[in-house]
Every structure is written in structure tokens, then in C-alpha cells.
Amino acid sequence: MSSDDPLRRVTLTRTGPLTFRATTESGATIEMGPGGGDLFSPVELLLAAIAGCTGMDVDAITRKRAEPDRLDLVAEGRKVRDADGNHLTDLAVDFSVSFPAGEGGDAARSVLPTAIRRSHDRLCTVSRTVELASPVATRLDGAALGDPGQVD
CATH class of the missing domain: 3.30.300.20 (K homology (KH) domain)
Known part of the structure; x- marks a missing residue:
């Protein structure tokens, strides 16, 4: 996906109970959870x-x-x-x-x-x-x- 493409996409994959890894088309990742811990x-x-x-x-x-x-x-x-x-x-x-x-x-x-x-x-x-x-x-x-x- 080029930066000129108006479509933006993030894929989420479950990594455990109530936790997910979000991955961009370029491969950047961030982990998320229910909050209160070390995850956003x-x-x-x-x-x-x-x-x-x-x-x-x-x-x-x-x-x-x-x-x-x-x-x-x-x-x-x-x-x-x-x-x-x-x-x-x-x-x-x-x-x-x-x-x-x-x-x-x-x-x-x-x-x-x-x-x-x-x-x-x-x-x-x-x-x-x-x-x-x-x-x-x-x-x-x-x-x-x-x-x-x-x-x-």
C-alpha cells in the first residue's frame, strides 16, 4: 500500500485472553489489552x-x-x-x-x-x-x- 492510497488498514490478532497485537500494512506493531496493566x-x-x-x-x-x-x-x-x-x-x-x-x-x-x-x-x-x-x-x-x- 502506497502512502498515496487512501485506504488505511490495521490487522488485529488475538495473542491471549483480552489481548491483541495490531499490525499495520508496513509491519509496525502495538500490543493492546483491557487496560490497567502494561498494555494500552x-x-x-x-x-x-x-x-x-x-x-x-x-x-x-x-x-x-x-x-x-x-x-x-x-x-x-x-x-x-x-x-x-x-x-x-x-x-x-x-x-x-x-x-x-x-x-x-x-x-x-x-x-x-x-x-x-x-x-x-x-x-x-x-x-x-x-x-x-x-x-x-x-x-x-x-x-x-x-x-x-x-x-x-
């Missing part, structure tokens, strides 16, 4: 994906002016169970950034708020997808599942 939970991976995506956007924009001394992000959300099922609310990403003194650092600091807004409003594929609420299709061996209320 799926919810933690979603938060990391949101922060990572917007962090990369902001880094790409600001580092043209100066390399940051520090670029840290905290992503958080509140897991709730309500009439809509389990989901996250109150999603937020908090940036903590510093740049070196001088003209380059001043330039990077001046574009930082705009870079964060551009990432949120247009650039970050992950947070844009969450905010636009893209439906998720479910399939079994490649075939679409029928109506969830239908019993075979």
Missing part, C-alpha cells in the same frame, strides 16, 4: 491517536520556524455508559509547548494557536473523524452483517 486499552489508543495526530500537525507547522524545546500533549475523555451505549465524552487535548528564545522561537510561538486551530478544524484526520461521527460498518469474514435486530 483501545480507549487509551484512541486518545493517543487523537493527541498524536494533532501533535504531528502542530509540529509540522511550527518546526518550520523553530524546533520545540518541549511539545507535550495530554488527551483525556470521560468514559460513560448511557442510552447511547458506552462512549467517551468531554474529549480534550491540552498542549504544553515551549520554543527556544530568539527570532525562530518567536515565530513558532506566534503561529502556535493558529496551528492548533487548523489541526482541530481541518487537518487532524483522527479528531475530524471522531467529530464528524463516521459510521463504522461491521462484517464477518468480509460479508456485511444483517440488521442487528434480526435473528437467524
Whole structure:
């Protein structure tokens, strides 16, 4: 799969009870589990994906002016169970950034708020997808599942 191909795919393989290995088309892997141990939970991976995506956007924009001394992000959300099922609310990403003194650092600091807004409003594929609420299709061996209320 080339980087120009719009399709993105990750394959998950069960490695044990409630644990999976996610593998990208390029062969990169990450282990996940139910949380609370040394593995990321799926919810933690979603938060990391949101922060990572917007962090990369902001880094790409600001580092043209100066390399940051520090670029840290905290992503958080509140897991709730309500009439809509389990989901996250109150999603937020908090940036903590510093740049070196001088003209380059001043330039990077001046574009930082705009870079964060551009990432949120247009650039970050992950947070844009969450905010636009893209439906998720479910399939079994490649075939679409029928109506969830239908019993075979």
C-alpha cells in the first residue's frame, strides 16, 4: 500500500485472553489489552491517536520556524455508559509547548494557536473523524452483517 492510497488498514490478532497485537500494512506493531496493566486499552489508543495526530500537525507547522524545546500533549475523555451505549465524552487535548528564545522561537510561538486551530478544524484526520461521527460498518469474514435486530 502506497502512502498515496487512501485506504488505511490495521490487522488485529488475538495473542491471549483480552489481548491483541495490531499490525499495520508496513509491519509496525502495538500490543493492546483491557487496560490497567502494561498494555494500552483501545480507549487509551484512541486518545493517543487523537493527541498524536494533532501533535504531528502542530509540529509540522511550527518546526518550520523553530524546533520545540518541549511539545507535550495530554488527551483525556470521560468514559460513560448511557442510552447511547458506552462512549467517551468531554474529549480534550491540552498542549504544553515551549520554543527556544530568539527570532525562530518567536515565530513558532506566534503561529502556535493558529496551528492548533487548523489541526482541530481541518487537518487532524483522527479528531475530524471522531467529530464528524463516521459510521463504522461491521462484517464477518468480509460479508456485511444483517440488521442487528434480526435473528437467524
